[in-house]
Every structure is written in C-alpha cells, then in structure tokens.
Amino acid sequence: MQRAIQFDRTGGPEVLYVAEVPRPRAEAGGLVVEVRAVGINPFDSKARAGAFPIDDPFPRTLGTNFAGVVAEVGADAAYWDGAPVAVGDQVLGWEMGTLRELLAVPASQVARKPADLPFDVAGALCTPALTAHAAIGVLNPGPGDTVLVSAAAGAVGILYCQLALEAGARVIGTAGPANHARLRALGVEPVEYGPGLADRVRALAPEGITAVQDNYGREAVDAGLELGLPPGRICAIADHAAVAELGLASPGRYERRADVLERLAARVAAGELVLPVQDVFPLDRAADAFALLDTRHLSGKIVVAP
Numbered sequence: 001m002q003r004a005i006q007f008d009r010t011g012g013p014e015v016l017y018v019a020e021v022p023r024p025r026a027e028a029g030g031l032v033v034e035v036r037a038v039g040i041n042p043f044d045s046k047a048r049a050g051a052f053p054i055d056d057p058f059p060r061t062l063g064t065n066f067a068g069v070v071a072e073v074g075a076d077a078a079y080w081d082g083a084p085v086a087v088g089d090q091v092l093g094w095e096m097g098t099l100r101e102l103l104a105v106p107a108s109q110v111a112r113k114p115a116d117l118p119f120d121v122a123g124a125l126c127t128p129a130l131t132a133h134a135a136i137g138v139l140n141p142g143p144g145d146t147v148l149v150s151a152a153a154g155a156v157g158i159l160y161c162q163l164a165l166e167a168g169a170r171v172i173g174t175a176g177p178a179n180h181a182r183l184r185a186l187g188v189e190p191v192e193y194g195p196g197l198a199d200r201v202r203a204l205a206p207e208g209i210t211a212v213q214d215n216y217g218r219e220a221v222d223a224g225l226e227l228g229l230p231p232g233r234i235c236a237i238a239d240h241a242a243v244a245e246l247g248l249a250s251p252g253r254y255e256r257r258a259d260v261l262e263r264l265a266a267r268v269a270a271g272e273l274v275l276p277v278q279d280v281f282p283l284d285r286a287a288d289a290f291a292l293l294d295t296r297h298l299s300g301k302i303v304v305a306p
Ligand SMILES: NC(=O)c1ccc[n+]([C@@H]2O[C@H](COP(=O)([O-])OP(=O)(O)OC[C@H]3O[C@@H](n4cnc5c(N)ncnc54)[C@H](OP(=O)(O)O)[C@@H]3O)[C@@H](O)[C@H]2O)c1
Pocket: 041, 042, 043, 127, 128, 131, 150, 151, 152, 153, 154, 155, 156, 157, 174, 175, 176, 177, 179, 193, 194, 215, 216, 219, 237, 238, 252, 296, 297, 298, 299
C-alpha cells in the first residue's frame, strides 16, 4: 500500500485526508515514480473546491505536478528524445493525482531533472513554467514593448516577467507591497493592484504600454483597455469569461511538452530563471498547504513533500 491525498466531497482544505491506496505498477511505455515534491497550483484548489464541473467519482485525488525518483520502468519507456528511462533517474512532470507517494505516469509526461535542481523547485515547475512559456509565445514581447503583468509575483507571473525581460521588454508588474522588492530585484517595475491601476501605470509609463499579461482577473484587462490597447494585445489565463466576452488573446489549452519542460528545468538549474519556494509541507499536512495557497498572497510556491 501507499499513502495518497483524497477527498470525498468538494469544499475547503479540510475535505482532504490521507488514504491508504494500492501501489501502482508500471505499464508499457510508463513508469512508477517515488514522488519527492508536488507544487500545488490554484487549479488544484479550484478542483478541490468544485469551482468547475468534474465527472470523476469520489473519492477523488489531487495534484498535477511532481518531481521524484524513478522506482519502476515499464516496457519501452523512453524520454522525449528516445533515451531509455532507468530506475533511479530523477524526473519531473505532470499527471493527475500526484499528491501520493508512488505515481504511475506515461514516460511522455516526464522530463529529466538536472541533478542540482532541488526537488521542491522541480516539483513546482511544470504548470507555471509551461504556462508562462506558452503565454510568452502569444504576444511575443520584445524590445520596444512595455508589458503590464498582473499577479507578477505569483508563480506564472514571476516566470513570465523574467522571460519578457530577457526578450528585451520593459515589464511593469502588479503585486502586493510585500513582493515589490522581490520584483525590483528581477528588473520588474512593481505597481500595486487595486482601484486606480490604469492611472498608476500611466504615471510609470506616460508613453503608454504595448501589451498586458493578465494572471489574476478583470482589473489588469480593464486597465489595458483603458490605456488604449486592442483586445488582441491583452493575454489572459485566469478569467476565461473575459477572454470569450472581449476577444482577448490566450494560450488556451496549450500542449504540455516534456522537451520544453526539460529545457526550462535546465535553465532554472543554471540560475537563468528563478521560481521561489515559500514553504514545504509533509503529505499529512496537505490541508495546511492548501489553506496557505488559498490566501492567494504568497512569496513563492507551496510544495507538498510526500
Ligand atoms: N490557463 C492556464 O493554462 C493556467 C495555467 C496556470 C495558472 N492559471 C491561472 O493563473 C492564475 C495565476 O496562477 P499562479 O499559479 O501564478 O498563482 P499564484 O502563484 O497563487 O499567485 C497568485 C498571485 O495573485 C496575486 N494577487 C492576489 N490578489 C490580487 C489582486 N486583487 N490583483 C492582482 N493580483 C492579486 C498575489 O499577489 P501578492 O502575493 O503580491 O499579493 C499572488 O502573487 C490562477 O488563477 C491560475 O488558475 C491558468
């Protein structure tokens, strides 16, 4: 048997409990990973809370990202470049229900973890890194661009900001006051979110902005429109209703790719990109981890280490 997080009804973090469930076996083309770290995401909170319809019967499992060590390899299991997977390899990737000790996962959803990338960072990387990468490809900010990024100190936001700066754009990022110094250190010009956002951005960039990357909700979208941007220069990943209503840009259901994840993981290991981790919780404190995530005001990723 192994331990896994489950819940029998949607609700707050208190619905989560640790269950004893059968150990998985590696199928052909797949592996079993001993999970060392799972970064939890707002998506996981929304799934737990029942914020969108899910058909799966209860008990349900939770968690979408992971990093760990390969414990068992199925027939013909290979990485994205065809190299065989071996027991003992350190990997990161994505699958549904990662909050468990042992995870069965297709090899196509796994990337090699650089040895010097800590497990807690690796386990938190997949969703924010692939989302930021996909979002950058939507508006392609570069030299001459001034981009307003909302929730800039959040997981997606902080990676997006670094990719936009590296591409040569000027980046103005909304954050709570506690995160302003962190953003400044990366080269982002911080601005407080809340009423009057468009005026504060206008004061920072009197010559105007050329793009918005919204990672939170309507406010930055409206600020972008007020500052004269066409909807196609506003990319939104959190407010799907606004995307449909206003014809905003969005990466949509972008394809998750192991080769892209592996490249981004190598860049984090090399210190070229930073994803801060705020706190690591053991599996039996997953509910506390989610309670912290649900405050929506963080200084880095919240990670569960099974
Ligand atoms: N479409 C997709 O494929 C996709 C993929 C990944 C994520 N998402 C969505 O993108 C959003 C961000 O995800 P994440 O993982 O980056 O979240 P996160 O790490 O939890 O970050 C949340 C951030 O929101 C900021 N925030 C709180 N209140 C705010 C407000 N009133 N106005 C502006 N910002 C505020 C916080 O800033 P302070 O801490 O500075 O207060 C915090 O840094 C989530 O809604 C998530 O579901 C979508």
